Amino acid sequence: MAEKDLQYVLDWIAIQELAAEYGQAIDVGKDTGDWRRWENVFTPQVTADYSRFMEGEPMRFNRAQMPELARAALRSFTRVQHSTANSVRIHFKTSTQAEVMAYAEVSHFFPLGGIQQEWTIVARYTFDVEKGEEGWRIRKVLLDPIHYRGNPMGLEMVNGKQLVRVKEE
Template identity: 70%
Template sequence: MREKDTQYILDWIAIQELVAEYGQAIDFGKDTGDWSRWVNAFTPQVVADYSRLFGGEPITIAREEMGKLGGDALAAFTRVQHATANTVRTHFKNDTEAQVMAYADVAHFFTAGGVQQEWTVVIRYTHDVEKTSEGWRIRRVMLDPIHFRGNPVGLELVKGKRLV
């Protein structure tokens, strides 16, 4: 177990900030088309495991490609909002590696038949993070959907279906 000294506290705070930034940077990317904040949350190579939502297998991808991945997945939505829980569990493996679990309610907004719709998914994110020369970054992300509410068409939209 890692000693809880001043460096531990600084690292713990930095990781909390990184986990909050992950969700807020997605929202910012969707709102502005600028995915650089989200891309910056990752190590140069990242394992993205969204298979529990989309099916398929985890992928290893260059962080520069993560913006396109996020933009494509959220293309059908007018807005998204990540409400990340402020209770995040961090398990330090050593001074430069940790695993973080965080819960989030992620609301997805879209219009169907001229009416505003919402689809929300409650998610448990598991992030494997690494301390790099750039600071703490996400090396692996795994999204585990816990519960869905709202218009179920949202699930189809996030999987690529488009409304006419």
């Protein structure tokens, strides 16, 4: 998309909105249990590559499975907040495909010993997006951690470690 006409601008805005919606929709899903917004950011088939962040390899899902992936990763947290940078880099490959890079700080909150804890990841998201009948949607997501801060137990919790209360006798 070399020339920057009105359609370019409309697509650029729609993709900016999509990058922000990815984070806001997962936060709403965690808060309310309604994951429809988050599911809607994806194409019918999606590749989720969180391998630089969590254990494992990139995974392929249909978008209806994406909420379960999020629920499992976030189950130990009481709240999550994605703060996506307002400077998102978009490289249009064609009029219907683009690569998007967006930086985000994602704060995860959890209680430990009656004290509210925070663990934050600063990361770069790279999205492969495509434009179809539903508009722009994410076909592939890659999460690349840059920095962590706060209680390191947060990373262990994302990887499945559970906090267990032991009753004293």
